[in-house]
Amino acid sequence: MTAVAAGRRLVVGGRWLGRIPYIVLALYVVAGGIGPLLIDYNPVRVSLDDRLLGPGSQVASGAIAWFGTDGLGRDVLAQVVYGARTSVIIGVSTVVVSCLIGVSVGIVAGYFRGWPDMALARGIDILLAFPAILLTIVIAGAFERSVVVVVTALSATAWISFARVTRGVALSVRERAFIDAARVLGVRPVSILVRHILPLTVGPVVALATLEFALVVLAEAGLSFLGIGLPNSAVSWGQTIANGKQYLETAWWISALPGIALSLLIVNIGILGDQLTARHGRGHLR
Known part of the structure; x- marks a missing residue:
C-alpha cells in the first residue's frame, strides 16, 4: 500500500509539474491584458529626479517602484508589464499570419503535388539561402519601425x-x-482539403505554433534590442534590456528583470511545446 501511495503521489506531482507552463503563460497573458489597465505608464515621459532608483524605492510621486527605475526615471515594472503585452500581441499576430500562409501553401502543395509542390520547394530553398535572422533584419530595417513591419x-x-x-x-x-x-464519389478537391485533410493537421500545427511563438518573441526582442524593431512610443523587453546595458554595474535591474521575464516566458513555452509534441506523437501512434 505504501508503494502504491508513493506512486500516486509521484503521478499527482508530475501532473502538477506539467501544469506549471500553463500557469506561467496564463500569468503573462493576464499581466499583458489587465496590467496596462492598472498601471499608468508613458514610455516617452521622463523623470530625472527618479532615475536609477533601486527595486522597492519610493519615487517623487509617492508610489513604490517595485522593480526600480531606469536611466530616465521610468518604472521598470511598468516596462515589464507593457512589454508582456507587446510580446503577446506580436507573437500571436505573427504565428497566426504564418500559420495561415504556411498551412494554406503546404496543404495545397502536398495534396496536388506537381507544380504547386515544386514551386513550394523552390521558394523554400530560396528563402533558406539567406539566414532567417538576416532576412528579418533587412526587412525590418528597410521600413519605418512599426508593429506591422515587425510582424x-x-x-x-x-x-x-x-x-x-x-x-x-x-x-x-x-x-x-x-x-x-x-x-x-465526386467530392470536390476543396472540400477534401477542408473537411478531411485540414482537421488532421491541427495537432502538429498547434504543437509547432507554441514553439514558433517562443522563437518569434525572442526574435522581436532581438530586433528591438538592436533598435530596428518597434518605435520608441512602444514598449518592448528588448528596448528595456538595451537601455540598461550601460548601467549593468550600477543598476543591474534595468536589464536583468526584463531579461528574466523574457527567459521565463521562452522556457515555459518551450516546455509546453514539448508536451504538446509528445502528446501528439502518442496520439499518432495509437
Missing part, C-alpha cells in the same frame, strides 16, 4: 515550418482509402 518581417520566414509540417501531413493522408473514396 511582416518575422512572418517572412516563420511560415516555412508550417508549410513543411502540413505538406507532410497532406502527402501521407492523400494516399489513404477514405480520400480515394471521396474522389470516387
